[in-house]
C-alpha cells in the first residue's frame with residue numbers, strides 16, 4: 001500500500017459529448033463526495049473541459065486535459081495551449097499517452113517540450129510511459145522505461161518534479177483486458193522510482209506518484225493498489241460508467 005496520497009484518474013479518451021458528461025457528473029459526484037483521502041481526476045475531451053471545470057469548481061474532483069501543445073499561442077491549427085487550459089480552470093494534463101505516441105507519432109522530444117511547458121504554466125502533468133509487447137518480449141522493458149523517463153522529464157527542476165505524476169501503462173495492457181501481473185507492475189514501478197531518484201534525488205522519488213494504467217477494473221484495482229510502489233490508477237474503459245469508476249476510486253486493498 002502506498003505511503004503517498006492516491007491519485008485516481010479517468011481518461012475518457014474520445015468518448016462522451018457535453019450532455020453525456022453532465023449526466024455522468026450528476027451521478028458520479030454524489031457517489032464520491034465524501035472521499036477526502038485521495039485525489040480524483042476526470043479527463044474528458046477538450047470540448048467538455050470548460051463546462052466540466054465549471055461544474056467541478058469547489059468539489060473534490062479535478063478536471064484534466066488529455067493533451068496540449070507546448071506553445072502559448074500562434075499559427076498551430078487544431079492545437080490547444082496551456083494558457084487556454086488554465087483559463088478555463090484546468091490544473092492537470094495527461095501527456096505522452098501511448099495513443100499520442102503511436103497513433104499521432106509524438107516522439108520523446110515533443111512530449112518533453114509539453115511537460116516543460118505544462119509545469120511552467122502551473123499545470124500538473126500525468127506523464128505516461130510504457131513498453132510495447134515486442135519490447136517486453138525482447139527483454140527491453142527496463143531500457144525503454146528508463147529512456148522514456150529520462151527523455152520526457154529532462155530539464156525539470158527539483159521543484160518542478162513535485163508537480164509531476166508518472167503513469168506506467170504497458171501498451172499491450174491498454175484496452176485489451178490483459179492486465180500486467182502484480183509482479184510486472186511492482187517491478188516496473190520500482191524501476192521508474194529508482195530512475196527518478198537518480199535524476200532528481202531520493203526525496204523527490206519517494207514523494208512522486210506513479211500510477212498504473214491498462215485494463216484497471218473494479219475487481220483488480222484492490223490488488224494493484226496494494227503494491228508498494230503503486231500510487232494510483234489511470235483508467236480508460238472502466239471509467240466511462242460512474243458506478244464502475246466509483247468502485248475504482250473507493251478501492252479496497254485485497
Ligand code: 13P
Pocket residue numbers: 011097169173174175176177213214215216234235236237238
Ligand atoms: P483501459 O483502462 O481501457 O485499458 O485504458 C487505459 C488507458 O489507456 C488509460 O490512459
